[in-house]
Amino acid sequence: MNYKVLDVNSVIEYLLTIKAIETFFGSDTIKAQEIGDGNLNYVYKVSSEQDPEKALIAKQAVPYLRCVGEEFPLSRERMTFEIRALDKFYKIFPNFIPKVQHSSEEMSLVVMEYLGNHIIMREGLINGVKYTKFSEHISTYMSATLFYTSSLALSSSNKRELMDKFNGNTELCKLTEDLVFSFPFMEHETNDNENVTSNPNAKKLFEDFEFKEKVLDLKYKFMTQSDALLHGDLHTGSIMINKDETYVIDPEFAFVGPFGFDVGALLANLVNNYIHHCVVTKDEEFKEWLLQTIKEVLDKFSEKFLQYWRELKDSALCVSGYLDDRTSEVYKKRFVKNIIRDSVGFAGCKMARRVYGVAGVAEIRGIQDVTLRGEAEELALKIAREFVMNYDKINTSDEILEIIKNAR
DSSP states (O other): OOOOOOOTTHHHHHHTTSHHHHHHHTTOOEEEEEOOOSSSEEEEEEEESSOTTSEEEEEEEOSEETTTEEEEEOOTTHHHHHHHHHHHHHHHOGGGSOOEEEEETTTTEEEEEOOTTOEEHHHHHHTTOOOTTHHHHHHHHHHHHHHTTSTTTSOHHHHHHHHHHHTTOHHHHHHHHHHHHTGGGSOOTTSOHHHHTTOHHHHHHHTOHHHHHHHHHHHHHHHHOOOEEEOSOOSGGGEEEOSSOEEEOOOTTOEEEOTHHHHHHHHHHHHHHHHHIIIIIOOHHHHHHHHHHHHHHHHHHHHHHHHHHHTOSOOSSSOTTSSOHHHHHHHHHHHHHHHHHHHHHHHHHHHHHHHHSSSOOHHHHTOOSHHHHHHHHHHHHHHHHHHHHHGGGOOSHHHHHHHHHHTO
């Protein structure tokens, strides 16, 4: 079928031509509603009128950046990479990936299970909900997907085949390069310019060339390191969650890039939520839980990544017998420490870009009180700067927590 943009009516017509979808709904009458609130795509909940809990999610990419409009063209081929990433990640660890019922690269569309008993994690965290199993779940997801798509686990030929499948995602990589590492730190039309005008913190950020020079180092890592298959946009808005389950969604930014980028994106979002509770709710108990969760995520990620590595005797990087056991263990621990270090630097870029860049986060930009919002912005920039300036000196997760706590 030739590509066309679907709406609440035509999406039903299209889906009923697909055998798997017809089987799923049986003889039920189905309806669709547009529920997407993201920056890029249209998302429809397609459900049975007889049994509303019987539902699927249909997500279609359109040839422009949705949050800006048709005046910002963007290739719909990003959905091709989301479809491939969902398939790859599901094969590695299906517990954390929604099941895909149908996908079409031609239609730039994917249809997957409806997570009706889950909410977007960002919403839950803003409301002070503690997800006690999250650190276990997400550390498993990140360590497994990153390790098993890297040259530590794959043969050289399989790794290059993986790169060939994903490194055509050039537009979204360029979008990240611009909107995470460049435009938010300078005068630019895409920024939240109502907030930038006459804002002394914005002026200070734009003229902080020491900070911006370090950002360039991290941008270069993003542009050149082909470590593993990344989700590419792993924030708390890309996680569906409840007390018992965690699902990672929306990997349209997927590409083969630096290990620390996904870890850093998640770290940034957890810290942004901490800032929200520092400024708005002042809930000390929840803040403490967030800090403990950050520590657990990073420490468990490191432990699990190392354990996956220890279980393999050969990899494209290091063949059996090349190092003795002691040297090998020292090397591996140093390697993983550098992943965490890079993640801190990337987290700093991600936090700082959310302050004045085109896509803010509800934890900060959603604060209605102008004074409190300014306080949250200042705190975010302070932590972000410490992360970027000192990421390459970090040795433990406790040092990361100290940076966060001492910023107040």
